[in-house]
Amino acid sequence: MTEVKTAPTDSRLNRAAGSTASYVDERTSIGAFTKFIARKIFPDHWSFMLGEIALYSFVVLLLSGVILTAFFVPSMDIVEYEGEFAQLKGLEMSRAFESTVHMSFEVPGGLLMRQIHHWAALIFTASIVTHMARIFFTGAFRKPRELNWLVGFTLMILSLAAGFTGYSLPDDVLSGNGLRIIDGVIKSIPLAGSYISYGLFGGEFPGEALIPRMFTAHILLIPALILGLIALHLFLVFLHKHTQYPGGGRTDKNVVGLPLFPVYMAKAGGFFFVVFGVIALLAAVFQINPVWNYGPYDPSPVSAGTQPDWYMLFIDGALRIMPGNFEYVIGGFTLSLNVLIPAVVLPGLFFGVLALYPWIEAWATGDRGEKHVLDRPRNAPTRTALGVALITFYVVLVLEGSNDIVASLFSLSINDLTLMFRITVIVLPILAFIIAKRLAMGLQRKDRELVLHGHETGRIVRFDNGEYIEVHEPLTEQERWVRVSYDALKPRELAPELNDRGVRRKGYRWDRFKAAWSRFYFEDRVEPVTPAELKAAEEHHAHELESGKKAAPEDPAIHP
Amino acid sequence: MRTVALKRHHRAAPLILMFALLAGLTMAASFARSEPAQATVASEDAIQEGQKLFAANCATCHGLSAQGQDGVAPTLVGVGAAAVDFQVGTGRMPMQASGPQAIAKDVQFNDKQIAQLAAYVASLGPGPSVPDAEAVDAALGDPANGMQLFRTNCSMCHGSVGGGGALSQGKYAPALWATTPTHIYEAMLVGPQSMPVFNDANMTPEDKRDIIAFLEEQRDGAPGGLSLGTIGPVAEGLWAWLLGMGLIVGFTVWIGVRSS
Incomplete structure (x- = not known):
């Protein structure tokens, strides 16, 4: 379709590159598309790169995950440990746990890969939340981007699902306790709860079906959904064109910036290695999820410092903050509001408000125009204050989820701490709202x-x-x-x-x-x-x- | 003259002196530590000396004949030498101030005085005695069995590998990595503060030694890098946010500095 122009220097390499390009182009017409992509204009700001962190850490997750898949055995069959790690010698454990320990201690580079995968998962979820906060506070979810906000929200939920299923795969005591909590939460759902639990675990907890099922979800279902939605997410970014911060000459009808090629391509390519490098640095220096410390899963022991990864901590906090005396027995059926409210109703409301926020705000504005210029957070005081209040609420729940750690770190009484959080979880968000506004x-x-x-x-x-x-x-x-x-x-x-x-x-x-x-x-x-x-x-x-x-x-x- | 004067003020001199001093102190300390364990059968002299120490340092709360006071301090009749060696040897007793639990502070007495105090308290009634060196020798224990026992009996308070944890009302289970094998053994034997008693009937001396062997293994450093206090995912999440996200967002700001 497009003709290859003569290269500036008629070297052999340039001729080869040119003829390869035209070979491909004559068969796919990809030249026009490449030109369109390369000339797409993007505005520049550091905060526009937060979503890229999520994308790149996801690539790191895929790469390291492929290597882990080669050594992990998703089976709950019981074997006796005969590997190198002295503290586990002769212990009975599932194949899943045994293969995790095996890849940590006997596969060269296996422990590093596990640690890269886990740190990348923490960075993945953290960067999604940070990116989401940027979108929220600058009003980038307004028309025409409401649907893309929803796609991003779904990606956030999927990242939690990916993280939780991955965290639970090694079948260690820590993650087993987490699963037991999830089992309890599911069972607290009236009427359907016990049936869902039996269906999910293939019988009474823990059963023998869960690890293979979670493995399929973790390596196939969830990543496929994430990949598909990332494609849709980015397609919509191209379709809507990128938002821009207010500045001279920038309006809702234009985009002021630089073309994707070459500057952003170089920046983005380099930034991938920055993200990978930081994750690799964390993985090389800091131990993460030492499953051999926790030991193979056994329903009886629960160690101090049992917490989920940070992104699930707020639900743990909600469970800990809830007074325990809201359990009723009605006609032989138990209604556990002390679990249902903090672990099902509250996250449901929290995520529901997040998902629907673009429409919730649209009720107030009644504005039907397209918005391509971002708000500075100060110019939308109520939205900014709502966001700060929501984050404050979340952080209090996270702190309550770590209450035993906070208590022993600062020599406080865990009971007083929980009482204080019960008050602050209501008072602090209101205060934060007023102050931020x-x-x-x-x-x-x-x-x-x-x-x-x-x-x-x-x-x-x-x-x-x-x-x-x-x-x-x-x-x-x-x-x-x-x-x-x-x-x-x-x-x-x-x-x-x-x-x-x-x-x-x-x-x-x-x-x-x-x-x-x-x-x-x-x-x-x-x-x-x-x-x-x-x-x-x-x-x-x-x-x-x-x-x-x-x-x-x-x-x-x-x-x- | 000039060169000599220069030499006298060599730049590294203070450093070398400091190292020499440190080395001397370390050696002195190791000699002080390696005194042979006290004989289990205490002499009459030791008991008398111990009684004097007790009257001067402990009787205010525990009473002159160690009978205890209601709401202040428990009776010490029958707690045995092991309890005294643990409480006084880790600096928990004499207690500095009342609080949720006695804090392990600097040890107030030397080994000889502790042995005298222990001899006195042991003379008041039969109780567990201080274990001998063989009973607490980690090299003779089985760390794999120790790990299983630790997970079922200890980790709910002390954490998965002995990093410590919070209990109710400001009480806590301390980290166990700096605790000597003898003190670990004694703690299991007598159950100080909030800790339950693991006597020889419900946990054999061999099992206790296995637990010590498991805890000793934790001192060699963790596979996989710095262990972040082994308090689990909270510390990992904190570092992921502070260091991981901090570094990466720092980079984005740096890359985005030349904004259009």
């Missing part, structure tokens, strides 16, 4: 101040009449653009309840709810500086300086 609005006022009066220069000038002023330097065009180009949305107007014939109109209640929700979001707001205000301020400054100049015309220090 006030901080955001304070920053907005600071922006107004800067736009109207300019930067302080620290130069104090005294006029002949004895008046002192500090000389302010006006903002550059770019600086001003960033600070004034946002919409301070107003609460939605509520149409009257009765129509002109005195009949109550359809959908009034829903509208009333949306109006109330909108007031919650936009009642307090700081308006951006209007051109009229800016002009007035400039005239005022000019006048001030003018009068000063009249008083001291020869003073060289005064410049507007």
Whole structure:
């Protein structure tokens, strides 16, 4: 299709490359596509690379996972340990555990691969959460990207599933206890719980079916879904074009940045190795999940410091924080609200709100326009405050999930700590909401101040009449653009309840709810500086300086 | 003259002196440690000396005849020499202040004084005595059996490999890596503070030695790198966020510095 242009230097290599390219292109027409991709414009900002961390750590997970698959035996058959590790000699264990210990101690590089895989999993989940927080706080989920937010949310849930199934595969005491908790959580679901548990474990816990089943999910089902959704996620990024931070000349109708090739290709390629390098560094220096310490799974022992990996810790925390006296027996059936509420209802609500957030916010804004310019977090104070409150809530649950570690580290009473977290889990998010909202609005006022009066220069000038002023330097065009180009949305107007014939109109209640929700979001707001205000301020400054100049015309220090 | 003066102020001199001092101290300490274990049958002199020490240091709480006081301190009749050797030898007694549990602080008495105190308390009534060197020799134990026993009996409080953990109301199970084999054995024998008693009927002396052998194995360093306190996934998650994400996000900022 496209003709290969003559290479700048007609070397042998260039000729070979050119003819290979045209061979492929003549059979696939891929040239046009490559050109389209290579010229795609992307705006530049460090925070746009957070999603890349997730992508690259996933590649590391695939690479190291393939090697682990070669040595792991997903079987719950019992064998006697005869390997090199003295502390386990002669112990009975499942093949899954035995093969994990074998690959750790007897396969060259096996332990490093296991540690790379596990650290990469922690970084994978952490980077997804960080990326999600960036999307949230900058409003990148608004129209037209709501569906892509949902795809990303599903990827986050899948990463938790991938992490949890992988963590449980070695069949050690630590992960076995985690599975036992999951089993209990499933059984707390009224009516269906015990049937789901029996189906999942193939009988009474732990059964002999779980490890092979989780293995299939961990190496086949979940990675395939993640791969497919990553493709969709990135396709939608290309389709929507990337969002950009506010700045001179950037609007909802353009993208200001550099083409993908060559700069971003080089940066992204290099960044892959940075991510891989940091993961390899962690894996080489720090031990992770030493299953030989925990020993093969046995339902009786539970050691101190039994916790899941960090991404499941908040559910553990919710279970620990819940008072234990909400268990009822009704007609011979047990209803364990003390497990159901913290481990099923609460995560359900938490994830539900996260998944639906783009629509929840849209109820308040009522805005149907496409948004390609990001919000600075301060310019959406209520959203920012909601995000901070949600994170605070999450962190309190994580701390409660580690309460025994926190207690022994700081010599505190674990009982007092739990009592304190029971209070703070409610109080702190509310406080965090108020503080974050006030901080955001304070920053907005600071922006107004800067736009109207300019930067302080620290130069104090005294006029002949004895008046002192500090000389302010006006903002550059770019600086001003960033600070004034946002919409301070107003609460939605509520149409009257009765129509002109005195009949109550359809959908009034829903509208009333949306109006109330909108007031919650936009009642307090700081308006951006209007051109009229800016002009007035400039005239005022000019006048001030003018009068000063009249008083001291020869003073060289005064410049507007 | 000048060269001699220079030599007298050699740059490395303070360092060498420090090393010499350290070496001297270490040797002194090792000699002090390697005193032969006290004979189990205590002399009358030792008991008398022990009684004096007891009256001066312990009687305020435990009473002049070690009978104890309600709500303050337990009776010591029948606790045996092992309990005294553990409590005083690890610095838990004399207790500095009342709290959820006695803290292991610097040891207040020398080995001879501890033996005298133990002899006095042992003379009050029959109780477990201090184990001999063979009973606590890790080389004679089976670490694999020790691991199984540790997992079923100890790890719920002391952690999977003895890193310690929290108990209720501010009490805690300490880390066991710095504890001497003798003290570990005595703790199992007498069950200090919140710890249950593992007497010879429910855990044989051989089993106790196997546990010591398992714990000794933990001192050689962990396979796979730094163990992060062996407190499990919380520490791993913390490092993944602080160091892993910290480094990577640092890199993104660095790469993104030349923003368009």
